[in-house]
Amino acid sequence: QKEVEQNSGPLSVPEGAIASLNCTYSDRGSQSFFWYRQYSGKSPELIMFIYSNGDKEDGRFTAQLNKASQYVSLLIRDSQPSDSATYLCAVTGPSGYSTLTFGKGTMLLVSP
Amino acid sequence: GAVVSQHPSWVICKSGTSVKIECRSLDFQATTMFWYRQFPKQSLMLMATSNEGSKATYEQGVEKDKFLINHASLTLSTLTVTSAHPEDSSFYICSAQGLTNTGELFFGEGSRLTVL
Numbered sequence: 660q661k662e663v664e665q666n667s668g669p670l671s672v673p674e675g676a677i678a679s680l681n682c683t684y685s686d687r688g689s690q691s692f693f694w695y696r697q698y699s700g701k702s703p704e705l706i707m708f709i710y711s712n713g714d715k716e717d718g719r720f721t722a723q724l725n726k727a728s729q730y731v732s733l734l735i736r737d738s739q740p741s742d743s744a745t746y747l748c749a750v751t752g753p754s755g756y757s758t759l760t761f762g763k764g765t766m767l768l769v770s771p
Numbered sequence: 772g773a774v775v776s777q778h779p780s781w782v783i784c785k786s787g788t789s790v791k792i793e794c795r796s797l798d799f800q801a802t803t804m805f806w807y808r809q810f811p812k813q814s815l816m817l818m819a820t821s822n823e824g825s826k827a828t829y830e831q832g833v834e835k836d837k838f839l840i841n842h843a844s845l846t847l848s849t850l851t852v853t854s855a856h857p858e859d860s861s862f863y864i865c866s867a868q869g870l871t872n873t874g875e876l877f878f879g880e881g882s883r884l885t886v887l
Contacts, residue, residue, distance in 0.1 A: 693875065702777075702864045702881040703815070747815070749876075758805065759876055763814040 662686075663750050665762035673770055678735040680765050682748030685729070692724055692731045693749040696742075697764065703747055706733070738769045773799045775867050777879030784855055785887055791851045792882045794865030800845035801867035805876065806838075809862045821848045855886045 662685040672678045680694075691710045695703035709715045709722040709731065721734040731750075735742055745764040774797040784790050794804055802823050807815040819829045819840050827840035837859075839851040848867075852859055862883050866876040 691875070695878075700862075700883075702878040704878065705875065708875055758817065758820060761815045 663748055663760050663762035665746075665748050665765045667763060668766040669768045670765055671768045671770065672738050674738060674740060676738050676769075678738045678742065678767055678769070680733040680735070680746050680748075680767065682731045682733075682762055683729055684731070684748075684750045684760075686750065686760075687726075687729060689729075689750045691751040692722070693751075693759065694720075694722060694731075694733045695747040695749060695761075697745045697747055699744075706746075735767075738767075740769045740771050743767055743769045773797075773867070773877040775801075775865065775877045775879040777865055777882055779882055780880055781883050781885075783885045783887065786856050787854055789851055789853045790855055790884060791849055792863055792865070792884075794848045794850070794867070794879050796846045796867045796877075799867075801848075802845060803868045804842060804848040805866045805868070806840060806848075806850050807864045807866065809864060809881075815864065818850075852884065855884070857886045860884055860886045 664683045693708045694706045696706050697703040707717050707722050709724045712724050715722045719736045723732045745766045747764045748762040749759040776795045778793045804821045806818045808818050809815050817830050818833045819827045821827045821840045821842040823842045823845050829835045842848040862881050864881040865879040
Protein backbone atom coordinates (compact mmCIF):
# COMPACT_ATOMS: atom_id res chain seq x y z
CA GLN A 660 0.00 0.00 0.00
CA LYS A 661 1.35 3.35 -1.01
CA GLU A 662 2.09 5.76 1.81
CA VAL A 663 3.06 9.39 1.80
CA GLU A 664 4.40 10.82 5.02
CA GLN A 665 4.56 14.44 6.07
CA ASN A 666 5.18 16.13 9.38
CA SER A 667 1.86 17.64 10.40
CA GLY A 668 3.50 20.73 11.91
CA PRO A 669 2.78 23.47 12.41
CA LEU A 670 6.00 24.73 10.92
CA SER A 671 6.48 28.30 12.06
CA VAL A 672 8.82 30.66 10.22
CA PRO A 673 9.21 34.43 10.30
CA GLU A 674 8.35 36.54 7.30
CA GLY A 675 11.18 36.60 4.79
CA ALA A 676 12.68 33.29 5.89
CA ILE A 677 12.94 30.08 3.93
CA ALA A 678 10.33 27.47 4.72
CA SER A 679 11.32 23.85 4.08
CA LEU A 680 8.59 21.25 3.76
CA ASN A 681 9.44 17.58 3.53
CA CYS A 682 7.73 14.46 2.27
CA THR A 683 8.69 10.80 2.01
CA TYR A 684 6.93 8.11 0.04
CA SER A 685 6.94 4.36 0.16
CA ASP A 686 6.31 3.31 -3.45
CA ARG A 687 9.65 3.21 -5.20
CA GLY A 688 7.85 3.08 -8.54
CA SER A 689 6.23 6.48 -8.07
CA GLN A 690 6.72 8.68 -11.08
CA SER A 691 5.23 12.11 -10.45
CA PHE A 692 5.25 14.25 -7.35
CA PHE A 693 3.05 17.20 -6.58
CA TRP A 694 2.82 19.94 -4.02
CA TYR A 695 -0.59 21.41 -3.35
CA ARG A 696 -1.46 24.33 -1.09
CA GLN A 697 -4.73 24.30 0.78
CA TYR A 698 -6.10 27.25 2.68
CA SER A 699 -8.56 26.51 5.44
CA GLY A 700 -11.97 25.74 4.03
CA LYS A 701 -10.76 25.77 0.45
CA SER A 702 -9.85 23.06 -2.00
CA PRO A 703 -6.21 22.32 -2.84
CA GLU A 704 -4.45 24.30 -5.50
CA LEU A 705 -1.42 23.03 -7.36
CA ILE A 706 1.85 24.80 -6.65
CA MET A 707 4.16 22.68 -8.73
CA PHE A 708 5.07 19.18 -9.76
CA ILE A 709 8.32 17.39 -10.38
CA TYR A 710 9.21 14.03 -11.91
CA SER A 711 12.95 14.17 -12.43
CA ASN A 712 15.62 13.96 -9.78
CA GLY A 713 17.04 17.30 -8.78
CA ASP A 714 15.59 20.75 -8.31
CA LYS A 715 12.80 22.54 -10.09
CA GLU A 716 12.30 26.22 -9.47
CA ASP A 717 9.22 28.35 -10.03
CA GLY A 718 9.35 31.82 -8.59
CA ARG A 719 9.78 31.62 -4.83
CA PHE A 720 9.14 27.88 -4.85
CA THR A 721 11.69 25.12 -5.39
CA ALA A 722 10.78 21.45 -5.45
CA GLN A 723 13.51 18.94 -4.80
CA LEU A 724 13.28 15.26 -5.65
CA ASN A 725 15.56 12.42 -4.62
CA LYS A 726 14.13 9.14 -5.89
CA ALA A 727 16.93 7.06 -4.36
CA SER A 728 15.97 8.35 -0.92
CA GLN A 729 12.26 8.47 -1.79
CA TYR A 730 12.17 12.03 -0.63
CA VAL A 731 10.61 15.17 -2.05
CA SER A 732 10.70 18.63 -0.56
CA LEU A 733 9.36 22.10 -1.18
CA LEU A 734 11.30 25.23 -0.34
CA ILE A 735 9.55 28.56 -0.10
CA ARG A 736 11.89 31.53 -0.22
CA ASP A 737 11.02 34.93 1.19
CA SER A 738 8.03 33.45 3.03
CA GLN A 739 5.02 35.70 3.30
CA PRO A 740 2.10 35.59 5.76
CA SER A 741 -0.10 34.75 2.76
CA ASP A 742 1.87 31.51 2.41
CA SER A 743 0.36 30.32 5.67
CA ALA A 744 -1.61 27.24 4.69
CA THR A 745 -1.46 23.47 4.71
CA TYR A 746 0.85 22.01 2.11
CA LEU A 747 -0.05 18.62 0.71
CA CYS A 748 2.43 16.30 -0.91
CA ALA A 749 0.95 13.94 -3.48
CA VAL A 750 2.47 11.05 -5.37
CA THR A 751 1.41 8.98 -8.36
CA GLY A 752 2.22 5.37 -9.02
CA PRO A 753 4.25 3.90 -11.87
CA SER A 754 1.65 4.99 -14.41
CA GLY A 755 1.05 8.70 -14.84
CA TYR A 756 -2.67 8.05 -14.91
CA SER A 757 -2.86 6.28 -11.59
CA THR A 758 -4.53 7.74 -8.54
CA LEU A 759 -2.71 10.33 -6.50
CA THR A 760 -1.89 9.40 -2.93
CA PHE A 761 -1.87 12.39 -0.62
CA GLY A 762 0.05 12.96 2.55
CA LYS A 763 -1.78 14.42 5.52
CA GLY A 764 -0.22 17.79 4.94
CA THR A 765 2.06 20.15 6.81
CA MET A 766 0.66 23.33 8.25
CA LEU A 767 2.89 26.33 7.63
CA LEU A 768 2.56 29.48 9.68
CA VAL A 769 4.45 32.57 8.55
CA SER A 770 4.52 35.28 11.15
CA PRO A 771 4.84 38.97 10.19
CA GLY B 772 -4.59 25.89 -16.46
CA ALA B 773 -7.53 23.55 -16.59
CA VAL B 774 -10.66 24.60 -14.73
CA VAL B 775 -12.90 22.34 -12.73
CA SER B 776 -16.14 23.78 -11.46
CA GLN B 777 -18.09 22.31 -8.59
CA HIS B 778 -21.61 23.15 -7.55
CA PRO B 779 -23.06 23.89 -5.07
CA SER B 780 -20.36 25.39 -2.88
CA TRP B 781 -22.49 25.20 0.24
CA VAL B 782 -25.49 23.05 0.95
CA ILE B 783 -27.53 22.49 4.07
CA CYS B 784 -30.09 19.74 4.17
CA LYS B 785 -32.28 17.86 6.59
CA SER B 786 -31.38 14.40 7.75
CA GLY B 787 -32.78 11.76 5.43
CA THR B 788 -32.77 13.84 2.28
CA SER B 789 -30.49 13.41 -0.72
CA VAL B 790 -28.05 15.93 -2.07
CA LYS B 791 -26.46 16.06 -5.51
CA ILE B 792 -23.10 17.69 -6.15
CA GLU B 793 -21.92 18.41 -9.68
CA CYS B 794 -18.38 18.51 -10.95
CA ARG B 795 -17.61 19.88 -14.39
CA SER B 796 -14.41 20.20 -16.34
CA LEU B 797 -14.86 23.47 -18.18
CA ASP B 798 -12.10 23.57 -20.75
CA PHE B 799 -10.94 20.02 -21.12
CA GLN B 800 -12.33 16.52 -21.32
CA ALA B 801 -11.84 14.44 -18.22
CA THR B 802 -12.16 10.71 -18.70
CA THR B 803 -11.40 10.22 -15.03
CA MET B 804 -12.65 12.22 -12.09
CA PHE B 805 -12.04 11.64 -8.42
CA TRP B 806 -14.21 12.38 -5.43
CA TYR B 807 -12.63 13.21 -2.10
CA ARG B 808 -14.01 13.91 1.33
CA GLN B 809 -12.24 15.98 3.93
CA PHE B 810 -13.23 16.32 7.55
CA PRO B 811 -11.97 19.30 9.58
CA LYS B 812 -8.22 19.22 10.11
CA GLN B 813 -7.97 15.90 8.29
CA SER B 814 -6.35 15.00 5.01
CA LEU B 815 -8.12 14.36 1.76
CA MET B 816 -9.72 10.94 1.69
CA LEU B 817 -10.37 9.44 -1.71
CA MET B 818 -13.90 8.13 -1.91
CA ALA B 819 -14.13 6.90 -5.46
CA THR B 820 -12.72 7.07 -8.94
CA SER B 821 -15.23 7.93 -11.62
CA ASN B 822 -14.68 6.88 -15.21
CA GLU B 823 -16.80 8.23 -18.03
CA GLY B 824 -19.33 5.71 -19.22
CA SER B 825 -18.58 3.07 -16.60
CA LYS B 826 -19.26 2.33 -12.98
CA ALA B 827 -17.26 4.15 -10.36
CA THR B 828 -14.60 2.39 -8.35
CA TYR B 829 -15.11 2.93 -4.65
CA GLU B 830 -12.45 2.90 -1.98
CA GLN B 831 -12.70 0.44 0.84
CA GLY B 832 -15.20 1.51 3.45
CA VAL B 833 -17.16 3.83 1.17
CA GLU B 834 -20.77 2.75 0.68
CA LYS B 835 -21.54 2.78 -3.02
CA ASP B 836 -25.29 2.72 -2.40
CA LYS B 837 -25.03 5.79 -0.22
CA PHE B 838 -22.66 7.80 -2.40
CA LEU B 839 -23.95 7.46 -5.92
CA ILE B 840 -21.58 8.58 -8.62
CA ASN B 841 -22.53 9.17 -12.22
CA HIS B 842 -20.08 10.14 -14.94
CA ALA B 843 -22.32 10.44 -17.95
CA SER B 844 -20.11 12.65 -20.08
CA LEU B 845 -16.49 13.64 -20.48
CA THR B 846 -17.12 16.91 -18.67
CA LEU B 847 -19.57 16.05 -15.91
CA SER B 848 -19.54 13.80 -12.89
CA THR B 849 -22.09 13.91 -10.10
CA LEU B 850 -22.03 12.69 -6.52
CA THR B 851 -25.34 12.09 -4.80
CA VAL B 852 -25.34 11.62 -1.06
CA THR B 853 -28.47 9.60 -0.43
CA SER B 854 -30.39 9.69 2.84
CA ALA B 855 -27.83 12.04 4.31
CA HIS B 856 -27.17 12.02 8.03
CA PRO B 857 -25.25 14.46 10.24
CA GLU B 858 -22.16 12.27 10.11
CA ASP B 859 -22.06 12.84 6.35
CA SER B 860 -21.42 16.53 6.95
CA SER B 861 -18.08 17.19 5.36
CA PHE B 862 -16.20 19.01 2.63
CA TYR B 863 -16.56 17.12 -0.65
CA ILE B 864 -14.06 17.88 -3.37
CA CYS B 865 -13.92 16.60 -6.91
CA SER B 866 -10.91 16.57 -9.14
CA ALA B 867 -10.20 15.73 -12.73
CA GLN B 868 -7.07 14.36 -14.25
CA GLY B 869 -5.51 16.22 -17.11
CA LEU B 870 -4.57 14.58 -20.34
CA THR B 871 -0.83 14.85 -19.78
CA ASN B 872 1.03 11.81 -18.55
CA THR B 873 2.16 13.47 -15.33
CA GLY B 874 -0.99 12.61 -13.41
CA GLU B 875 -1.68 16.21 -12.45
CA LEU B 876 -5.06 16.74 -10.79
CA PHE B 877 -7.20 19.83 -11.08
CA PHE B 878 -9.55 20.40 -8.17
CA GLY B 879 -13.01 21.85 -8.00
CA GLU B 880 -13.77 24.49 -5.42
CA GLY B 881 -15.31 21.97 -3.06
CA SER B 882 -18.79 21.59 -1.63
CA ARG B 883 -19.42 21.95 2.05
CA LEU B 884 -22.33 19.79 3.14
CA THR B 885 -24.06 20.29 6.45
CA VAL B 886 -26.74 17.81 7.40
CA LEU B 887 -29.02 18.96 10.17
